[in-house]
Each structure stands twice: as structure tokens, then as C-alpha cells.
Amino acid sequence: MLGLPDFIFYLIAGVLGAFAVSWGRWLARRYIPHFPDVPLLLGKLFARGKSEKTTRVVGRYMHLTTGALWGLLFGLIVNRQFFFVEFTVVSGLMFGVVPWLFFMIVVKPLTGGGFFGLKISGYRWLTALVLHLLYGAVLGGLLSIFINRPF
Numbered sequence: 001m002l003g004l005p006d007f008i009f010y011l012i013a014g015v016l017g018a019f020a021v022s023w024g025r026w027l028a029r030r031y032i033p034h035f036p037d038v039p040l041l042l043g044k045l046f047a048r049g050k051s052e053k054t055t056r057v058v059g060r061y062m063h064l065t066t067g068a069l070w071g072l073l074f075g076l077i078v079n080r081q082f083f084f085v086e087f088t089v090v091s092g093l094m095f096g097v098v099p100w101l102f103f104m105i106v107v108k109p110l111t112g113g114g115f116f117g118l119k120i121s122g123y124r125w126l127t128a129l130v131l132h133l134l135y136g137a138v139l140g141g142l143l144s145i146f147i148n149r150p151f
Contacts, residue, residue, distance in 0.1 A: 009146040014071015092140015100132035
């Protein structure tokens with residue numbers, strides 16, 4: 001499509017999936033009390049000692065960057081037919097569990113939330129899972145369109 005290499009579309013779909021998660025997070029913050037400010041938490045990992053505004057911007061940048069990298073990983077896995085054989089919404093949903101597990105096992109403990117966010121609340125893992133499934137669905141759906149595979 002458009003004569004660009006496929007990996008460019010992997011990155012674009014990953015960023016757009018991360019935007020979808022940001023939208024979902026914004027929606028969740030309106031209805032769930034004390035919903036965590038994920039960009040601020042991510043920013044604290046990389047911009048310690050900076051202002052809250054700077055920390056949040058760094059966190060948003062990191063979220064979009066990691067979204068692009070997860071999209072690249074998903075694209076390479078499907079391209080090699082390692083686990084998934086084509087780009088579909090279902091394969092994207094299944095892949096969405098991988099970044100969720102990484103977030104729950106690595107990122108949450110680093111930000112002080114404990115494994116699966118259990119130090120913060122008993123349902124944080126569920127909201128994070130829903131948002132990561134949204135990421136996977138957008139990723140798989142967009143790549144099925146971008147790479148001209150059946151939707």
C-alpha cells in the first residue's frame with residue numbers, strides 16, 4: 001500500500017493503537033474514580049525530578065513509542081508466521097495480552113503498584129486488560145487494512 005515498506009505500517013498501526021488506548025483511558029477516567037494517570041507514572045520512570053508537566057509529556061512520548069514498538073513486534077511475528085498467520089482483529093486481540101502482561105509484571109511494579117497493580121486496587125488489572133485488548137483490536141484491524149489482508 002502506497003509503496004511503503006510493511007514495517008512503516010506496523011509502526012503507524014502501533015501508534016494509532018496507543019492513541020486508542022489513550023482515548024480509552026480518558027473515557028475511563030471520567031467514570032472510574034481515582035483512575036491512574038498512566039503518562040505521569042511512565043514519565044516518572046524516565047524523567048525523575050522534573051516538573052509534572054514535563055514528566056507527563058515524557059510519559060506520553062514513551063507510551064506512543066512503546067505502542068509503535070509493540071506494533072513492529074506484532075508485524076514481524078505475523079510476517080514470519082511465528083504464532084499468528086495473518087493480520088486480523090482476533091490475532092490482534094490475542095497479541096494484546098502480551099503488552100498487558102509486560103505492563104503488569106514489569107512496569108506496574110516499577111511504578112510502585114505491585115504485580116498486576118494489586119497494591120493499588122483489586123481491579124486495576126482488569127481495566128488495563130481491557131485497554132490492552134482495545135490496543136490489540138485496533139492494531140490487528142488496521143494492519144489487516146494496511147497490508148491488504150482480509151478484515
